[in-house]
Amino acid sequence: MPTHGGMPTQDDLRALDRQHDFFIGLDSDGCCFDSMEIKHKECFIPQIIGYWDCQPVSKFARQAAEFVNLYSQWRGVNRFPALLLTFDLLDAWDKVAERGWSSPEHQALRDWVAAESKLGNPALKAAAEASGDPILALALEWSEHINRTIEWMVHDLPPFPLVHEVLDRAGAQADMIVVSGTPGAALEREWAEHDIDQHVAVICGQEVGSKTQMLEWSAKDKYAPERVLMVGDAPGDLKAARNNGFLFFPVNPGDEAASWRLLHDEALDRFFAGTYAGAYEEALIAEFNRLLPATPPWAAG
Numbered sequence: 083m084p085t086h087g088g089m090p091t092q093d094d095l096r097a098l099d100r101q102h103d104f105f106i107g108l109d110s111d112g113c114c115f116d117s118m119e120i121k122h123k124e125c126f127i128p129q130i131i132g133y134w135d136c137q138p139v140s141k142f143a144r145q146a147a148e149f150v151n152l153y154s155q156w157r158g159v160n161r162f163p164a165l166l167l168t169f170d171l172l173d174a175w176d177k178v179a180e181r182g183w184s185s186p187e188h189q190a191l192r193d194w195v196a197a198e199s200k201l202g203n204p205a206l207k208a209a210a211e212a213s214g215d216p217i218l219a220l221a222l223e224w225s226e227h228i229n230r231t232i233e234w235m236v237h238d239l240p241p242f243p244l245v246h247e248v249l250d251r252a253g254a255q256a257d258m259i260v261v262s263g264t265p266g267a268a269l270e271r272e273w274a275e276h277d278i279d280q281h282v283a284v285i286c287g288q289e290v291g292s293k294t295q296m297l298e299w300s301a302k303d304k305y306a307p308e309r310v311l312m313v314g315d316a317p318g319d320l321k322a323a324r325n326n327g328f329l330f331f332p333v334n335p336g337d338e339a340a341s342w343r344l345l346h347d348e349a350l351d352r353f354f355a356g357t358y359a360g361a362y363e364e365a366l367i368a369e370f371n372r373l374l375p376a377t378p379p380w381a382a383g
């Protein structure tokens with residue numbers, strides 16, 4: 083099994099050894115590691131403002147991008163649709179209109195996002211080269227600049243408090259894997275750097291497939307559905323769990339340490355005791371959804 087150095091395939095995940103009766107899937111960014119805030123606030127947002135003519139409304143652009151990427155139901159979505167949503171919010175914002183600003187020409191990017199299923203730099207590069215479209219070329223330049231900024235800015239982030247302890251305890255009763263949309267190489271490095279890779283059987287990054295697929299391939303029909311738990315910080319993690327009929331534990335954006343404390347002190351024991359599903363889980367998910375609204379605060383009235 084290629085646990086480290088090379089992402090697992092669908093067959094590898096299907097062939098994973100079942101050593102316990104329980105299974106836990108763990109998201110990484112924003113869930114085990116406090117990496118969402120620094121990536122968006124220090125890496126993505128300055129490049130949005132710089133590349134997409136948001137200088138005159140930089141304060142609003144920052145608020146809109148933070149809402150989309152960190153504090154709304156879109157938390158965790160791909161950078162390209164997230165940029166389009168940011169433009170939409172800015173174009174609908176009265177205070178932005180008062181400044182006489184509207185989002186820059188970007189229709190070609192909208193068309194590409196609507197048509198493309200692999201929303202990453204390789205597909206964008208191919209589309210930009212094939213079409214010669216200046217908007218796609220700009221989007222690619224923007225996206226590559228973000229990656230360079232992240233590489234330079236983001237390092238030495240420790241896991242949230244109690245992550246070590248939870249994984250240590252959980253590993254005695256559950257098989258665990260990492261279920262992430264981050265590039266695999268970065269995941270391998272981060273999990274090894276903090277010595278928490280020892281707790282997981284495999285690390286799945288964005289190259290492996292969707293989160294729904296990762297959970298399906300590694301846990302479906304192997305474990306009782308009420309004995310599979312996904313731990314995540316974004317609606318996409320919840321969806322991946324529900325698509326498979328599995329349980330979900332939310333790490334609440336902005337209050338992550340309290341969530342890990344709850345998992346450590348109470349929720350993990352309930353999961354193993356079979357008393358997590360039902361009213362207890364529903365209350366946690368209701369609170370999670372309340373923290374991630376669909377309407378921005380400035381438009382809520």
Ligand SMILES: [Mg+2]
Nearest residue numbers: 109111112315
């Ligand atoms: Mg996450």
